[in-house]
Amino acid sequence: MFKDSLSFAHFRNRLAHAEALPQLVLLGIVSGLVSGMVILAFRLMIDLPLEFWLPGGQSENFEGLPVWLRMVLPVVGAIVIALLFWQLLPSTRKVGVVHVLERLSYHQGSLPAKNMLVQFFGGGIAMLTGQSVGREGPAVHLGAACGSLIGQVFKLPNNTLRLLVGCGVAAAISAAFNTPLAGVIFSMEVILMEYTVIGFTPVLVASVTAALLIRVTYGVESAFTIPALQIQSVAEIPFVILLGIICALLAGGFIRIMIQTQKSVSWPLGIKLLIAGTLTGLVGIWYPQVMGLGYDTISEVLQGNMGLALLTGLLIAKWLLTPIVLGLGIPGGLIGPTLYIGAVAGATFAVLIAHYTGESNSGVGFYAMLGMGAMMGAVLNAPLAALIALLELTGNPNIIFPGMLTIVVASTAVRFFFNQPSIFLSSLKAQGLDYRQEPLTQVLSRLGVASAMNTRFVRCEMKINCESAIKVLEQRPEWLILEDKKGIPRYLLLPADLQYFIDREGELHGFNPQLELDLLEVPAIRKDIVSLGINATLKEALDRMNSERLDALWIQNYSKEITGTITREQVEQFYTQKTD
DSSP: OHHHHTSHHHHHHHTTSSOOHHHHHHHHHHHHHHHHHHHHHHHHHHHHHHHHHSGGGOTTOGGGSOHHHHHHHHHHHHHHHHHHHHTSOHHHHOOHHHHHHHHHHHSTTOOOHHHHHHHHHHHHHHHHTTOSOBSHHHHHHHHHHHHHHHHHHTTOOHHHHHHHHHHHHHHHHHHHHTOHHHHHHHIIIIISOOOOHHHHHHHHHHHHHHHHHHHHHHOSOOSSOOOOOOOOOGGGHHHHHHHHHHHHHHHHHHHHHHHHHHHHOOSOHHHHHHHHHHHHHHHHHHOGGGSSOOHHHHHHHHTTOOOHHHHHHHHHHHHHHHHHHHHTTOOOBSHHHHHHHHHHHHHHHHHHHHHHHOOOTTOHHHHHHHHHHHHHHHHHTOHHHHHHHHHHHHTOGGGHHHHHHHHHHHHHHHHHHHOOOOHHHHHHHHTTOOOOOOHHHHHHHSSBGGGTOBOOEEEEESEEEHHHHHHHHTTOOSEEEEEOTTSOEEEEEOHHHHHHHHHHHHHHHOOOTTOEEETTTSSSOEEEEEEEETTOBHHHHHHHHHHHTOSEEEEEOTTSOEEEEEEHHHHHHHHTTOOO
């Protein structure tokens, strides 16, 4: 018994149940380690070449390049990405956070390895050639794919696959920003869209594991150089609220521009990518700070080292360029650019306020930080993730109160004025897809069929004599599985009905052990059945019953053998919390 409890089959079977925390924690560690290593490789693939050939050995110093190279580089990058995508199927070209949400909603979190490779190299090329996108979106896809592929390789239940995707996403955000808690909240709030105690723990473990790996490699420094600032007076509260409203308008416009670009531009992908690269190159002539990740520019903004004219130009350029190039298909992310836009918007706002009021208030860096959180929260519709990210990036608890105020105002206003969910869900909707997360769907997706299936069954042929039928009934099964001549299960039969028929025949005609019974003719409750894999969730079981118009299924294990049965009543019993 003890040996069986240590077997991998037992480990995999436990994952189908609700209380599988030890197994999930172990998977969280593995997922965090694998995802962290992939994200580390992704970052090194970008940072090392850029540090080698950009002026000054700085990986973001696109400003130091000659004008002609700033123009040509994004165009060349777009051409290379187009060549990478050229022979691929449209389904294989899908990358990013939207792809992750689609696979969670429609494919139980099964992410293909091919798309992961396309994201790895496509996103890397985009970063290396100065496209106006971020690395966080690709990182989320890569982390989610790592978690999903771990589940697929070990044939884990689909309810675990979904949670492994969340672990990978948390690890990716943690590794990208060095913000482990923000990674957890982002995963739960934006990707999984639910908070459960069982789900929270492995996601947290994965995020911490990835953060540890990154800190060993890159150190404990934050992604940005941020001064320790705080609000100076409650008289600034109206300014904080006003900044939230401004960020909401910017966020709403950002979402509209990107979605409208996706909808209205129907040219071949190669042409769209070439246009995106050309636009980036043209903007880079005058504002090279918009090229690449832009973390160095954000740090400069936070330090208050830029004038009003430059801030205004960068704000307009980045706000217009990034959603257009993303909408045209550049395989990059938008989380970093939203932080960039928010920081520049906050700094611009602070400079204007100081100019018209004649007061210094809390400083340019303070409002830039608030703008970062507000823009991220409004675009992603993730106020809690934005607040936690703001706190971890600044390491300043004094930012919590004004940050909460700005983020809540921005997130609420963008939903009120634009009536839109997050940019990711808006993009899914623009593609004719939906990301439904009804409470019943969430509940049924958390458990595998192995946790609810009935294993007290006996297999028998459709024609059987009375003596054999009596021996079958002596085993006291809850269901009889009737098989055809090829051994394929076709029906479920209640044993009590067969017992009643045999007793009735014995009373009327006397017991004849050799009397042949046709179990399809015996008056009884019979249910048509089809197969379902043991890795399926209860939601998949219910969906299969509804699509086949059946009330029962037989469950096959990984060796394609019968391992149990499940009925509609069992599923209903679970979500209505009935007891036997």
